[in-house]
Amino acid sequence: NAGVTQTPKFQVLKTGQSMTLQCAQDMNHNSMYWYRQDPGMGLRLIYYSASEGTTDKGEVPNGYNVSRLNKREFSLRLESAAPSQTSVYFCASSKARDTHYGYTFGSGTRLTVV
Amino acid sequence: GQQVMQIPQYQHVQEGEDFTTYCNSSTTLSNIQWYKQRPGGHPVFLIQLVKSGEVKKQKRLTFQFGEAKKNSSLHITATQTTDVGTYFCAGSWNNNDMRFGAGTRLTVKP
Numbered sequence: 001n002a003g004v005t006q007t008p009k010f011q012v013l014k015t016g017q018s019m020t021l022q023c024a025q026d027m028n029h030n031s032m033y034w035y036r037q038d039p040g041m042g043l044r045l046i047y048y049s050a051s052e053g054t055t056d057k058g059e060v061p062n063g064y065n066v067s068r069l070n071k072r073e074f075s076l077r078l079e080s081a082a083p084s085q086t087s088v089y090f091c092a093s094s095k096a097r098d099t100h101y102g103y104t105f106g107s108g109t110r111l112t113v114v
Numbered sequence: 115g116q117q118v119m120q121i122p123q124y125q126h127v128q129e130g131e132d133f134t135t136y137c138n139s140s141t142t143l144s145n146i147q148w149y150k151q152r153p154g155g156h157p158v159f160l161i162q163l164v165k166s167g168e169v170k171k172q173k174r175l176t177f178q179f180g181e182a183k184k185n186s187s188l189h190i191t192a193t194q195t196t197d198v199g200t201y202f203c204a205g206s207w208n209n210n211d212m213r214f215g216a217g218t219r220l221t222v223k224p
Contacts, residue, residue, distance in 0.1 A: 035214075040123070042202060043157065043214040059115070059213075090156060099206035100145060102159035 002027050006091050006106035013081040013113045021076040021109050023091030029104070031097045032074035033058075034066060036087040037108075043090065049074055050097040081113045116141060118205040120215030128223050133190040135218035137203035144206050146186045148177060151217070152199040160188075193222050 004025045013019055025032065030051045035043040045058030049068040063085060065077045074093075078085060088110050092103040119138045127133050137146065145164045149157040161170055163179035163186060170177045174197075176189045186205075190197055200217040 040216055042120075042216040043204075045213075092157075097210055099147070099204075099209050099212045100162065100164070102147060102162060103149075103157075104159065105156040107156050 004091055004093055004104050004106035006089075006109055008109060009107065010110050011112070013078075013111065015082060015113060017081050018077065018079050019081065020078075021089055021091070021111075022073070023075065023106060024073045025091075025093040025104070026072065027093060027104065028071070029093035029095055030071070031094045031101075032068065033092045033094075033103065034064070034074070034076045035090045035092065036060065036085075037090060038087050046076065046089075048097070078111075081111075083113045085111065086113045087111060116205075116207055116213060118143075118146075118203055118213055118215040120203055120218055122218055123216065124219050124221075126221045126223065127193050129195060130192050133193050133197070133220055135188050135201050135203075135220075137186045137188075137205065137215050139184050139205050139207075141207060142183050143186075144183075144209050146179060146206070147204045147212070148186075148188055149202045149204065149214075150199050151202065155199075157202060190220075193220070195222050195224055198222050 007022045033048045034046040047066040049055045052071045091106040094101040147162045148160040151157045168179040174191045200219045202217045203215045206212045
């Protein structure tokens with residue numbers, strides 16, 4: 001089925017460990033996004049890639065890095081995990097950065113940092 | 115930065131009752147989108163509103179965009195247990211930057 005695939009679905013890290021969250025879409029979308037969702041705070045944009053070869057900071061980029069590997073794949077890296085990064089992470093894609101296009105979200109990664 | 119405020123945070127209704135969630139911005143929006151997230155799931159795009167005063171319907175769901183394009187609402191008529199979830203609005207002011215509201219969590223008692 002066409003859509004956005006995220007891996008892993010669950011992860012537990014120790015403080016200071018690093019990890020990369022993977023995301024791939026097969027809808028030929030140009031733009032991709034990483035969000036975090038915390039209780040009562042909705043979805044906050046971490047980083048986005050408007051098109052292949054570009055990445056930009058969102059609302060809450062500190063502690064994260066991203067790579068747009070190709071048009072399909074957009075990864076999120078936590079270099080040194082902190083308990084404050086415990087959250088649910090969603091990858092999303094859209095046809096273009098223009099907000100007139102709806103976003104398609106992946107199923108999420110539930111990350112716990114202990 | 116600019117934000118959209120969404121109320122209420124929670125709403126518990128009896129099955130068959132109506133439900134409304136509201137989204138407000140202090141400045142004029144270019145467009146607004148609505149998403150639904152089922153418990154344990156991911157947000158799913160429902161609709162987009164662009165024009166001042168626009169009203170769109172999807173079966174029992176009615177979406178409105180205010181005349182001044184500063185507020186929007188989602189109304190569900192005769193709720194069903196399948197409507198359970200969190201409803202998010204996402205506002206944009208410049209066609210390139212979108213911010214999500216905190217969401218309204220709807221629970222439905224059978």
